Amino acid sequence: MGPTLYTLTGNLLGERTLTYTAWAPGRTQRAQSESFQVGGKGINVSRMLARLGAPTQALCFAGGSAGRDCLDWLAAKGIDHHAFATTRATRCGTVVRGGEHPETTFLGPDAAPDDAAWTACAAYIEALPDKQVLALCGSFPGWVTPAAAPVQAALARFATRGHLVADTYGPPLDWALQQPLTIVKINRDEFDLLPGPGSAAKDEPFSTHLSEALARTRVKAWIVSDGGGPVWLADHTSPPRQFNPPTVTLVSPTGSGDVLLACLLHGHFQRTLSLTDALTFALPYAAANAASPGIAEFDLSNLLA
Secondary structure (H helix, E strand, O other): OOOOEEEEEOOOEEEEEEEOOOOOOOOOOOOOEEEEEEEOHHHHHHHHHHHOOOOEEEEEEEOHHHHHHHHHHHHHOOOOEEEEEOOOOOEEEEEEEOOOOOOEEEEOOOOOOOHHHHHHHHHHHHHOOOOOEEEEEEOOOOOOOHHHHHHHHHHHHHOOOOEEEEEEOOHHHHHHOOOOOOEEEEEHHHHHOOOOOOOOOOOOOHHHHHHHHHHHOOOOEEEEEOOOOOEEEEEOOOOOEEEOOOOOOOOOOOOHHHHHHHHHHHHHHHOOOOHHHHHHHHHHHHHHHHOOOOOOOOOOOOOOO
């Protein structure tokens, strides 16, 4: 089955979904149903990998009662995980669905890990075996503080002995792009914000910008998604190329990029497919996720091969 695929979630989320027949701002209303799930990009990636039966472990920071609820949920779902305890409570969120309004998510404030949690995380990364895969996922509150320095140092060393993947943004992405990354997965809006040669010349073909990004970084492969639009792949084996996902009726796009990354990593590292074939393998899964509610909960019967 190949290496274990580790994910690191820097901003865990205890999330409740409320479903209504109809709702409107400014009044009290009762939900038809309520459910609890754990959010965070790395959790979503490991969740999809677990559904595929792929070896994965979700690394995260957890604190307070919300953190305990999250870890209980991960255990109940059978998702292998390792949490770094922090005194700062895990953030909470609420998703509201139903009626004529589009799905709406309300997120609580971010919670940066405390110093001890950062240190424990760094030690765990240092102890990971060689030639494994570690995906740095989502936002990382506190990344620019001195407390995060041990994790950055551990990740930099891991990148020289394993496969470091980045699906992040802001300061963690800026840092990651200075490392020898195996893959960067990013959406088009985030890519367009990156500095570099040609970034201001919007009339140039997008393939040109991708080629420039490949040339000016130590990243081996770029994956750039654009909502329900084409997905681009750029690596050193051939010119940048475009892939079109299956057309579906959109229900909820939430988590589809995470499903895409999970299936891409599984295809490439565990099924030993080329990146081109791994992306082709991953796209129908991401589309199926967008065509159903929830994250990584869609029917796999027509997709597994």
